[in-house]
Amino acid sequence: MDTLLAVRARGITKRFGDVVALDGVDLAVTQGRIHGLVGPNGAGKTTLLGLLLGLAVADGGSLEILRTPIGRALAAPDGVAGFVDGPGLYPSLTARQNLAALAALRGRAAGVEEALDQVGLTDVADDRAGGFSLGMRQRLGLAAALLTRPRLLVLDEPSNGLDPAGKRHVHGVLRQLAADGTAVVLSSHRMDDLEALCSEVTVLATGRVVFSGPLDELAAENGALDYRLLTSDPAAARRVAAGTAGVRVADDSGERLVVRAPVPALDALMVRLVQAGVAVRELAPVVSPLEAAFLALTDQQHAEAR
Template sequence: MDTLLAVRARGITKCFGDVVALDGVDLDVTQGQIHGLVGPNGAGKTTLLGLLLGLAVADGGGLEILGTPVGRALAAPDGVAGFVDGPGLYPSLTARQNLAALAALRGQDARTAGIDDVLAQVGLTDVADDRARGFSLGMRQRLGLAAALLTRPRLLVLDEPSNGLDPAGKKHVHGVLTRLADEGTAVVLSSHRMDDLEALCSEVTILATGRIAFSGPLGKLAAENRELDYRLLTSDTHAARELALGTDGVRVVDDAGLRNDADVLVVRALVPALDELVVGLVRAGIALRELAPVVSPLEAAFLALTQQQEAGR
């Protein structure tokens, strides 16, 4: 038997006048998966998330949410919660009153809806009785997440939930999302923060101008054979540079758009050639103090795939 998919999208198209925001998008999200959407500004992320939330209807293609085909009506499918473009809040109500009002709208009893619990989960207990009007962007994001949690969703859809979060807020939000996924909830979120996506998501979809450039496990992206730029900090930069220049498959990148720190060497290579260089350094008595990719494999893949797609238009 197939695992029940929280999202099954096939050939989704969505236009706004002449603008093709989504162009034949397929997306599978299994239950318990945190799936990240990445892409440049205007790629179609918010549009796609809006379709999952029932805020808009696709022009073409098929969309099933939690096993049920989505019709033409503008309504949040059962079991789905979340927000795009920031959560809708009542500014004159406190955090707690906002949640109580939402619970009441859903016919829940505010006393048993679990309001204190969701406030604690997102780290807003201390400001529970402050008005939302005075909330910062990060606090509003967290209150929006608390509101979504109240509905006990089986699919949670979040548009750039990391925006404005301080490190403590991020820790709370990551903890909540990971726990939900462990309990079987599917989470689809967009982000421009590659580090967040790498920390949270098992699969990512890269969108570029409405089309899918990549969709699958992060490991598959990282394993793809591509040259990356690496920063090396050694005990003798000059000697290391000479050695790198003499190593097959390794290029010294002087202008990597980095602050050109005289003590740092930046090379571009595939992993086997990089290994050669490291072995050579050690043999030559040069100590390697740091070695790290300049950008993460996800960011490198994202840039390469989107550039490729743009060049192909």
């Protein structure tokens, strides 16, 4: 299994003076997968991303990237690319000139046009980066990372500032990279991005890992959730819900009910509504299962720390 890992971290610790940023962190990132890294502010996400990009070194533990042991030098193996806290760009240069300058620094003469096309910036390639929106700068930063044809791509909030079309385009790029064998580590506060892209996720809180594994297992960590329920007959739906084991009506004001239930009880409610002749027009979680599990895990960790 280790031969399929792009990242293997064991017991990583990192301090900044008296502040413990990472406390015994384990991380395994599989080649060809998109791995989400999430946590509240101050959880240690940026510090961990910096270690993967060779911008900092760990104080303790062991780290292998692309099967190369990482020592005490500020460097990352060939094949690693990405950005933390937004991409660094030359604002006075155009998008094409920015990429050409980076390509020259890396001894590459080709790949600029392909990278621009991949991220959908060909039409603005000759516009200065200083006039770009946040989303366009994020896409140009992704293009800069793609110049190296990375085997490990590390991205910090890559969807920041993207409009729906831009986000869809970037998601498609990341999915294709993973399909071609690239490992992607994606840090984001947006649960919809994680649900759309990631097959695995690591949750950090106060510098420690509180969960790491498949995304569906994280969602399953949470039990009962609140769901918005819109039906053809709210009064009848309220009666059926009140009489279904495991279901509690959390809010019955207006046409939409809010019911709290685990998935098996919710399934039973749907069956009973159909049997009662009540049409279900909308059923959606008030908070996504992933977000609910994330909040429960991080709140629990903060309570234990206190």
